[in-house]
Amino acid sequence: MRRYFKTLGLFWAVSVSAEMAYRTNFLITSLTTLLTLAGALFTIGLLFQNGHTPGGYSWPAALTVLGVYTLLDGLQQSLLAPNRTALTEHVRDGTLDFVLLKPVDAQFWMSMRRFSPWGLTDVAAGLGLLGYAGWRLEISPLGALSGGVAVVLGGVILYAVGFMLATLTVWFVKLYNITIAMAALLEAGRYPIQAYPAVYRTFFTAVLPVAFMTSVPAAALRGEAGAGWLLGLAVVSGGLFAASCAFWRFALRFYTSASS
């Protein structure tokens, strides 16, 4: 395990070193984050105008959902999307060979190897929103703890779905639209699930696990998630993670490696 932590530290140090040269990119990304966040706050603000409470959500309660979304979006930009792109590149170039020959878990490598610091502004913005909403809602330390665990489980769902989609590159090689698909999937969780019509609510809960990524963790933070939802979150998260591992192992049986 120590070897994995050391490897992870080096992965990220190497990635950050490679990105350090691009300072302009950092500024643009930070600016984009702030503008996107301002846009989202404005949209949500419209929903809550004149004391309106869509789906029974108060303004700070809605901010918990937006906060979880922004946090996960940061995670997606910093860790998940760069590694999904890397997997596609490795399969296309045949350099996945080198990863598969290393005595570490290849899924760990392909999920953690790249780290982009540019998503950290979103992570910070998400944490800021959650802190503000928590202060307004007077969330207890226990609520914060259970909410934190629920956010991690939501992140695992986002990771697992994205990794399974990225694994399809073993067969289809070119799947650059995964990043767009995953961004759209998470985007659906930007607003409280109760704000959607019933049909969408069912779809985003039972078919695509959008509700489990943002709304349920946000409810857990507020201490409003029932045991059933939390159990559902744990089951969906654990199930999808196990499925991503099994699908990866299955896909590698069909890996033909780019020819020399």
Next chain:
Amino acid sequence: MSPGASYDGCVPSIVVDNLSKTYRVADKDPGLRGAVRHLLRRQHREVKAVRGVNLVIEPGEVVGFLGANGAGKTTVMKMLTGLVHPTAGRVEVLGHEPKRRRAALLRQITLVMGNKQQLVWDLPAGDSLRLNAAVYGIPDTEAKRRTDELCEVLGLGRDKELSQPVRKLSLGQRMKCELVAALLHHPKVLFLDEPTLGLDVNAQTAVRDFVGRYNAQHGASVLLTSHYMADITALCKRVVVIHRGQIHFDGPLDDLTTRFAPERQVRVELAEPVGAQGLSAYGVVESVDGRAATLRVPRDSVPAAVNRLLSDHRVVDLTVADAPIDEVVEKLFAHADAQGDTHADTPPDAGLAEPRP
């Protein structure tokens, strides 16, 4: 010989038994119509890339793996490293089944590909080496010692080549750094897939010497593919020739030459020019250029032909050599093709392949 058994009692590093790989590939006609048809109604066909290959490699053995492009060399190598799963047959490397990708095996093998790199492009090679050391669990001080040792042999400087971004290194320097990265964990089996590809003569020699030295120092088994015959002749006593997915020769390099180049080249420089007709009495005249000529003479007749040449003419210089190995291999392929045409259903490894001594 049964797979797993050994020629001299020691456990072989690599045992391959009746290994086959069939790929399913989609055919696509050229042009827009072909692209649309490919999208709507894909047609597949099966390509038998490797057919019933048997191979045993002993610890410390350096084996040259020869074959034309698409002959199946790389597919075999990828099955030996566990990257590609076999369709049929059995592979054992250091007692492990490679496709299971157990860490115990991965710690003991390495793969170097001349056309692919594992070093991080934008960073100094030293960073990739540190990463590899961590992945293989090599303590920092030991990793530094090994890096220094490998760099010294390859003529790389820790403060020079290892400190520059990989993209700024020459192809030769890059390949040397790749070798350091690939051998940092002191593997027991090396799979080298055209490691000298595109390198200049000096870099080729350096890589070749390095591989030979590593083999001698660590007793590692090496399976080497290369289109540069100098690599093969310098490093490999044994060669395996694969053609259209089947092994057509497995044995000492000298035997390959004897079997497929039964004639030797006699190059002679005479004091006075003699025409092709005058030289034809000694052998088949390949070329005549003024006073210099090249003849092909059957092996058994070489002593007699040379004697007669020396007694009949004033000879300034004379050398006898085997035909270049690439010519020999070309002849083998031609022979294999001819045999394939007449014996399309010949079982794998039949024909030219011969059991090892």
